[in-house]
Amino acid sequence: MSEEPSLPTRAQADALAGRALARAQRSAWEAGTGRSPARPSAEGQGLAPWDQRRQRARALGEDDPEDRGPGLPPGRDRPGPTRFDPRTGSRELARMVDKRGWGGKLAMAAVVAGWEEIVGRQVAEHCAIESFEAGRITLRASSSSWAQQLRLMQPVIEARVAQALRSAPGAPAGRGPAPIELRILGPAGPTWKRRGVGLRGARGPRDTYG
Structure with a gap:
């Protein structure tokens, strides 16, 4: 008679939930809908999601056309001007x-x-x-x-x-x-x-x- 599968321990359940949350945050961050980057996980050698994407583009020898910066919505390649931007001397x-x-x-x-x-x-x-x-x-x-x-x-x-x-x-x-x-x-x-x-x-x- 085979033994019934044991339920995951609390530590294992927390690890699974943490991985699922990290994947969800990473997807939201890459889509430009997240407010904060996902925490580094064991996947991807601990690189942030946007660094992983750039690393893949460099490995393939091509620039990623969708690379618009971390957390930026589609259609924008840089944040808008703010009062903290440097100003030129002539200005x-x-x-x-x-x-x-x-x-x-x-x-x-x-x-x-x-x-x-x-x-x-x-x-x-x-x-x-x-x-x-x-x-x-x-x-x-x-x-x-x-x-x-x-x-x-x-x-x-x-x-x-x-x-x-x-x-x-x-x-x-x-x-x-x-x-x-x-x-x-x-x-x-x-x-x-x-x-x-x-x-x-x-x-x-x-x-x-x-």
Whole structure:
């Protein structure tokens, strides 16, 4: 007479239930419907489910098209943006410039730095930016004749300056810069200083004062 099969012990029953729960959690995690990964089990050499899948893809020498990251639903390959994501330096600088209202000053500084490229080398040699403020740039000519010539060229220079301000770093996006007015001055009078600094090409006291 054969013996009746014995019932599993409590430890064996717990082990079977744990394996079944691990398989269910692993299936839910791979499908993107689970909230937490399954605990490592004795199967698969203790690898997490998503690592097992990637290991199989690497062993076959092909990328898994369904690999969208652990716990992500179909159609998504990465989590959405959060406030913990790193931010680039250029983005932070642009935000600070906009917050503090430095855009106009930075754009004007770019015009001063690229003055020769904007108006040309010949004009830049006889005309320098003396000061600037909101909506106005004051130019100093090397001679009275050049001051007169610059007044004739004023519409062209204003258009070039406006274009440079529009494309300069820090310029407000979505709207053009404010109209720019040029104020052209002739050569400065003698300062009677022992060591003065003059413009290149100026004739000094022989020139007329504008």
